[in-house]
Amino acid sequence: MADSPVAQHIGIILIGDELLSGKRIDKHMPQVISILHERGLELSWARLVGDDAALLERTLAETTASNDIVFSFGGIGATPDDRTRQCAARALGRELEINAQGRAILEDKFGDEAYPNRIHMVEWPAGAEVIPNPINRVPGFSVDHHHFVPGFPKMAWPMVAWVLDEHYAHLHTDERSVEYLVEVFDTPESALIDLMQAIMNEHPTVRIACLPSAEGERKIEFGVRGRPADAASAFDALYAALSDAGIPMGACTSR
Incomplete structure (x- = not known):
């Protein structure tokens, strides 16, 4: 991950029409607060966004323009309603590309069945890096200080913890607020x-x-x-x- 100034805030983006309709209740924010607290860190903001591509792109354009550490939950699958990867690329002004490390992971997991559709799960903005998924191995991705993980809690939460420990250990402190x-x-x-x-x-x-x-x-x-x-x-x-x-x-x- 490229070096950049220390981020001042940590935020989350929760994505999905099902959250706005009340069909599902968000479980991520309380858990992220707990994960951060264990490391002496705090959540500064949260945004809840539906699956509307234009609104999601606008949201990501705003958050990527900041120096905040951001965790985005959901919308990184291969089905047509998963738009986070594409919106992130447009917000960042980068091309989508099949990530080489991600491709190797999917080919190892699925073999020939990685094609023609599953491979799109690792079609990310150029320059993205893998976030390992300890549950089913299908990775998330990081671009600068933005980190994109699945919406499934049992996958997302250990991936958030891994990012914090791998990339932001210098921010951890034993002095809790x-x-x-x-x-x-x-x-x-x-x-x-x-x-x-x-x-x-x-x-x-x-x-x-x-x-x-x-x-x-x-x-x-x-x-x-x-x-x-x-x-x-x-x-x-x-x-x-x-x-x-x-x-x-x-x-x-x-x-």
Whole structure:
């Protein structure tokens, strides 16, 4: 894989009309979050796209223009409704070609039955690299920081883990993000805006969010998330500011 600057975010693209129609429920996002967490990484964004080729191409044009690490799930088979390979090539401005390593894998697995149709499963954008499939050996592919895997969970998840360990081990860390939480009571959000903005300005490396109660209670949950030292410092500052303002609070928790 060609060298490029370190990606700042990790995203996923979930592909398929069956997800948008409700015929199937996505299982990938929770598992990817878990796989990333095991390596001290976090998911930054997710997109859900149907099988419409124009929309998928537009989505991939946007994501490939970024430096994000992206995992795309589904649509890399050989049937006419599998359009991800073709859309990725057009988005990247590359020709489709039969990948030599992929061809060798399919010929070894299927023999003569690799032709005339199965071989299209390794017809990828020029310059793509193999992602090994430990379940049935039919590979996925990587192009720069974009990684295309099947929609089948038992195949896709070990392939995602392999990519992270093979290409992004330098990003792994034992320092997992933490989140500190506190509830405030009997205080409107409008009274907390300036206080919250000041803490965010002073601690730009953490994420601070407020979540009002959805049950009609006059209660707001504050969360501060980031690397342990940064999150602890920002939360201490937030708690002190709330205390100084005389705002009633509940017990502090973390996760």
